[in-house]
Structure formats: structure tokens, C-alpha cells
Amino acid sequence: MMAFFWQGTLFLSLAAAVSVYADMKLDCRPDFVTLVWTESRSQADTSLFRLGNCFPTSLSAREAVFSVDLNDCNFRRMVTGDQLMYTNDLTYISSPHSHIHPFTHPVVCAYERPKDWYPLIYDPVFNTYGQGDLVFHIGLMNGDFSSPAESTSFPLGSFIPVMASVAQKTHQPLLLLLEECVAATTPELQPESSIYPIITNKGCLVDSKISRSKFEPRPKSSEILLSLQAFRFALGEEVFIHCKLVAWDPTGLDNAHKACHYDKEFGWELLDNSAYNNLCDCCESSCKSRKTRSVASGKHGIVQNAVLGPLTITDLNS
Known part of the structure; x- marks a missing residue:
């Protein structure tokens, strides 16, 4: 199963000014994901980043690193055509008086759809x-x-x-x-x-x-x-x-x-x-x-x- 590798500078539509201060690297593997968020703003608290409901697996003053299984962290699975996509959100949970406002950025890993994979049928409330x-x-x-x-x-x-x-x-x-x-x-x-x-x-x-x-x-x-x-x-x-x-x-x-x-x-x-x-x-x-x-x-x-x-x-x- 081939995974796409996503890497590059983050451009946030909700706050364009944030993009010049941060860089995100995302490595999508068959069973796990590694995401590295690098901050240049000294006011940012890297412990306040979340990938879905997961805390960072490692921290430094400028980086929040997540190395997680695709079955964890509330990744959402979706099939579109021949692709199997896992989506999530990287969020920053700011304190009420922080100069850095809360924000959310989408995280997407796309794979070739396994030939034997079919979605479950739900009748949800x-x-x-x-x-x-x-x-x-x-x-x-x-x-x-x-x-x-x-x-x-x-x-x-x-x-x-x-x-x-x-x-x-x-x-x-x-x-x-x-x-x-x-x-x-x-x-x-x-x-x-x-x-x-x-x-x-x-x-x-x-x-x-x-x-x-x-x-x-x-x-x-x-x-x-x-x-x-x-x-x-x-x-x-x-x-x-x-x-x-x-x-x-x-x-x-x-x-x-x-x-x-x-x-x-x-x-x-x-x-x-x-x-x-x-x-x-x-x-x-x-x-x-x-x-x-x-x-x-x-x-x-x-x-x-x-x-x-x-x-x-x-x-x-x-």
C-alpha cells in the first residue's frame, strides 16, 4: 500500500500570519504517522498541541512531535474512488489570555485502497x-x-x-x-x-x-x-x-x-x-x-x- 508523503510550510487560511512562523512535516506510513510541528514564536507552548485527541509523543521548546498509529488519535477513515484517506486535525489549545489564538489545521494521509476493503454499514443516530x-x-x-x-x-x-x-x-x-x-x-x-x-x-x-x-x-x-x-x-x-x-x-x-x-x-x-x-x-x-x-x-x-x-x-x- 503506497502512502503519500506530505511535507512543507504550513499555510493557514484562517490566519495567514501564522504560516510564516511555523513549519509542518508529515510522514504517512502504512500503519503509523509521524508529524513534526516546528514553531519560531517564543510565546507558543508546544505542549498545547493536539493531534486529534493525542498529546505530543515528544516535545522541545520549538517542536511538537507526534508518532502515532492510524487507529489512534481519532483518525477518520474515508474512501474516495481508489483512495483510502485518513484525516485528522492538528489543534493548538490556547489559554484565554495568550497572544497566540487557538487554531486548527487539517492532516491528511492518502493510500491506495486495498482491494479487499469494504466499509461497514451503520444506521447511526x-x-x-x-x-x-x-x-x-x-x-x-x-x-x-x-x-x-x-x-x-x-x-x-x-x-x-x-x-x-x-x-x-x-x-x-x-x-x-x-x-x-x-x-x-x-x-x-x-x-x-x-x-x-x-x-x-x-x-x-x-x-x-x-x-x-x-x-x-x-x-x-x-x-x-x-x-x-x-x-x-x-x-x-x-x-x-x-x-x-x-x-x-x-x-x-x-x-x-x-x-x-x-x-x-x-x-x-x-x-x-x-x-x-x-x-x-x-x-x-x-x-x-x-x-x-x-x-x-x-x-x-x-x-x-x-x-x-x-x-x-x-x-x-x-
């Missing part, structure tokens, strides 16, 4: 919502978030992998947040609906205080991954997860715009930067809304309601 020039998605995934789920039935105590994303055309890179999520037995919430709270209080994963639920590291700022432990609610019935998705300025995290989960050893933690865990302190009380910050060119944060399901939680002991 994956819903799409449009608002202006933004397109929101929310869906059930498999265990490593690499493909849509093959089943909508989850044993009690197992994990329900949920992925949400927002695709933008003209916006700067956006940060996707889950402001609220509740489970219910109906596809539409009614005042009398029986609900199970999952995320409340402007991004606090309250279910993580009583379970192993948690946010997973982001593949990129416009996606958010949730490992939700199947809960004892409406066992054997159809369950719908109702969420409020928020597309936000990635440099504008505050008490009301965040993603926090509870670690049994360390307490509340901020998904995007542990140095700012204090933004999660209000999860034990009330997180106040603040004035909406500009996302891009006079536009404001966009809120989208979404429904995921139906899915079923089963109790194997009953």
Missing part, C-alpha cells in the same frame, strides 16, 4: 441542525469516537459516547459547549416531563459527581466529546437526550461559558485548560450569565437546541 451559516451535529458514537454507534442499546453502567460539533463557513474557529443536557422519555420536553439532569448550571456535568461520566479531550475546538455512563432512568424505555449547544468565542471562557466535570480526587476541572479550574467553582452554587461576547465580526454566540435519540438503557440483572 446522528442529527443535524442548521442556523445561519452554522451547522450543528450531535450523535451517538462507538467506544473510541471514531465512527457512529452500531447500536442504540446500552447496558446500565456502560458508557454512552456522545459527540457534538459545529461546522462554520465564514466564522473564526468556534468553541462548542454543552450548556445544558437532560434525559427524558419524550422527544419534546413538556412541563410535566420526567427528566434526569446530566449537564446544568451553564456547562457543569453534574452527573459526573455520582458516576464516571466525563468530558473527553477535544479533537478540535468545534467538537465536544462526552462519555456518559448509562444511568438508572427509564430502564428499558426509549430515552431522548435534550441538549442546548452553544458556539462560542474560544478565547471567551467564563463562569457561564465553560465545560466542567467532577474528578473524585481533584474536584471540578475545566475541560479546556486546567489552569482555569476556578471557572468551575460556581458548579456547587449558581453560575451567573454574563453579557454575550462577540464571536466574529459583530456576530454573537449562537445557541442551538438539539435532541439525541431514541436510545435504550438496559439492566442485565433484571
